[in-house]
Amino acid sequence: MPAVSAVAEVHGSIGVIGVIGAGAMGRGIAQIAAQAGMQVKLFDVQADAAENARKAVLAQWEKLQQKGKLTEQQFHSAKQQLQVVTAMDAMADCEIVIEAIVERLDVKRDLFRQLEAIVSAGCILATNTSSLSVTAIAAGAAMPERVAGLHFFNPVPLMKVAEVIAGLRTRSEVVQRLVAFTHQTGHRPVITKDTPGFIVNHAGRAYGTEALRVLQEGVAAFPVIDAIMREAAGFRLGPFELLDLTGLDVSHPVMESIYQQYYQEPRYRPSVITAQRLQGGVLGRKTGRGFYDYTDGAQTVPQADAADAIAGAQPWTGWIWISPENPEAAASVRALLERCGANIENTPEPSADSLCLVAPLGEDVSTCVVRQKLDARRTLGIDSLFDCQGHLSLMSNPATDTAIAQQARALLLQSGQGVSLIQDSPGFVTQRILACVVNIGCDIVQQGICTPDDLDRAVELGLAYPFGPLAWGDKLGASRILTILQNMLAYTGDPRYRPSLWLSRRAQLELSLKHQQG
Template sequence: MNSPHFNIETIGIVGTGAMGRGIAQIAALAGLTVRLFDTNPQAIDAARSYLGDTFAKLTAKGKLNDIEGRTALERVTGAPSIESLADSDLVVEAIVENLEVKRKLFRDLEAVVSGLCILVSNTSSLSITAIAAACNDPSRVAGYHFFNPVPLMKVVEVIDGLRTNPAVGDALMDLARRMGHTPVRAKDMPGFIVNHAGRGMNTEGLRVVSEGVANFVEIDRIMREQAGFRLGPFELLDLTALDVSHPVMESIYHQFYEEPRFTPSPVTGVRLAGGLIGRKAGEGFYCYVDGKQQVPEEAPAPSALPQRVWVSRSHPEAREAVLQILAKANVTLDDGAHAAADSLLVVTPFGLDATSAAVEEGLDASRVVAVDALFPLVGAQRRTVMTTPATTREARDAGHALFASDGVPVTVIRDSTGFVAQRVVATIVNIGCDIAQQQIASPQDIDLAVTLGLGYPRGPLALGDALGAKTILTILQNIHRVLGDPRYRPSPWLARRAQLGLSLAQPDAADAPNAAGAAQ
């Protein structure tokens, strides 16, 4: 079958909210003719006025010249009716997230536009295949998921429904590049790439807080300063707002038929019901005064160092890092095979809680503290120390003082399989690996989408490679062993590559380009 050639020069946009306006802006600046339609005619005028102001501001900042700004606005016109979109080469739907409303719109559009007009939805959570099923020709229907604010979030997901002609996706990829965005290609699965991959940070952060391990502020500090993320999970939830993020969490969970990895939390449900939805409401997990986040000051660390410290030999690299901290603090090392009766006992578990680590090594749990060594301890921006339920206050404070002795802030948490950073990061990597395993997107596009769409320091696969696939696998296996919770079962993609010593970003060798030629 010959694939049609799609020449996209005129774009119709249905819906003139933030997303519709943003798409119109980048399209007009790319030289495309834009037709705006909304069921409320006043909304069309407001959108065009907004774009005029935006182009004027960009001109004032020197990002456009006068001619470019005026010309871009001239390319944007209002469409008084659906029929006015008849000459469009592409129509982008950016309306309410309701499947039946979208399906009706697509039926109406199909009756108006030409047979070579592409119809796309900007949906973030609904099935493209389900939307396309309303059309006589589902082959020209695809997903085109931009992120808010569109001009600044330079990534767009191109989603192929089950019946989408591949040439449609190809044309959308080319158009995205023309508009200055990076396109990533995904299959039609719940959450596509970004909202799917984003479950790890939020749902695991919520799981940690619901277990009473640490509070919102402490978890955010750990993920930001120890793990290197721009925002912690609760800062991110406040930014996106729970009236947006909680329904997405529930939707993806149910669309995956109650997959344990995506289990929502009653924490967000209760806060949503109470109106504590985030920054835009002035209160969420944090309070906001004049738009500024209010964060409580961190209490100073105890000053009394331990007299003597015994350090587990279970993880030699982690032990060596702890020894460097001991030496700098001039604290005596208990180097015996068995600890002296008055030594502070330091363990460095990966995936285990402090209790399990103490029991497995036959240690006196009342003197045990655990330190998270997934990220470098020496030169750290923050360290996390964990206690067992039996750890005395004296031992806890001594461990806190030791690991803060060089001025690095320390967060002390209650016992948790995988601390905080370990379990959140391992969950992020594991879900990314499952997206690759299910062939929802290529490894390259998974990492691209997550870094650009979520602002993570690395994509999940690159993050797993940087920390070590075997280490991530060990963390998940140990959490799964201790808790028995299927949400922590390792992805086959992760387990196989860890065993073989392969990069998580590496596709199967037989699927790589020129694999057959290389084998000859």
């Protein structure tokens, strides 16, 4: 058999590929490759699975043609390119073979051993694994140098990104060839080291796990957390809506897998909430019940803030004192109160009957009350992370008078913005979740898993976040994110909040979080 360097001798566009596994992922990969003009050989060990997949792809192309997104000529050309094969021997002339079969190491290794007896030495063997080590899969091959990961996302035609994963022994030419192939399909390739979760599943940990932590601490109900993250931070789905969409049978095992593969790194700690719901079969949309209830796939539980149901609260009409501790936050709170027509007290200290508003970063209201010697009964916190624009979070402390809190909320509603009243928490909701998102992203690039640009693009395309983790950090301010994490770590003692070195150094030096040395 020729040396693996034969891979490097293959130049130009990919002409023939093989796809093994005709499930949702294999079918999607076959579709985009055939649309790109490649000859695709689709194989599945289950009788009729590949043919049924081909029919499903043809139906998709017909819909695209009807919508004007595919010409008649393109449809017929792609149809000719997609071929169902009944034996793996037909893969002999393939330049790349991509497996999208069951997530079992032994099965994938056995498949690649079979393929090595069929394909040429120059053929690349790619795994679409989302959770297994590419290095471990390649270790079972006679030529591990030509084995790499090529992880697409479901639904493949719509999720325009693919992770190209180099195992420890993967040749650089193989990675370059898969990058070119991905570009050829119209998708964006992002290169990542072979680490647990690669880029997207790794970077996506904080959004769900920190939201679950917020819920577990009783800070806010899950519909409130979802509303805050959608309407304040601009996420398409709140964390619990996303968990319901994905299904806990998928999400929770990934949480546990990454936590264990990183030897119980606190930043990735799973939640007992999803573990219990998984055991109870309350998985999300697919079971008709998750965090929300569903009828015919539609959510039936209102998403509105639970506090909206409390009637009768009149807006606060007395004086309001704004803490001057954080001048930037104080300015945005003042602008908000002016929009509401509030009576603002311009004194160094609050008067005896005024409502006190604090705007901490990574701290809770209780801490501010003690440090500033305020009346806890009349003190509330407001999240200024987004300069008091969009959905507002108003935070009480254990001693806050309930009537005063409701009056304060009623006053802020006069701004025309949504207002959620939540319980005391270091970091509110948005600060906690976004600081953790940014921090994990920073640690990914600190470890050299991928480049800053590939991280942000992978997260934006693979998770549909408004911004990638590093762009979020730059937008909100790296120093503010660092302050939030430092304060949460000091208050809770939980190492999940320890700041990444990448974040700490760039915040101190006032550099962009995307800055790379050299």
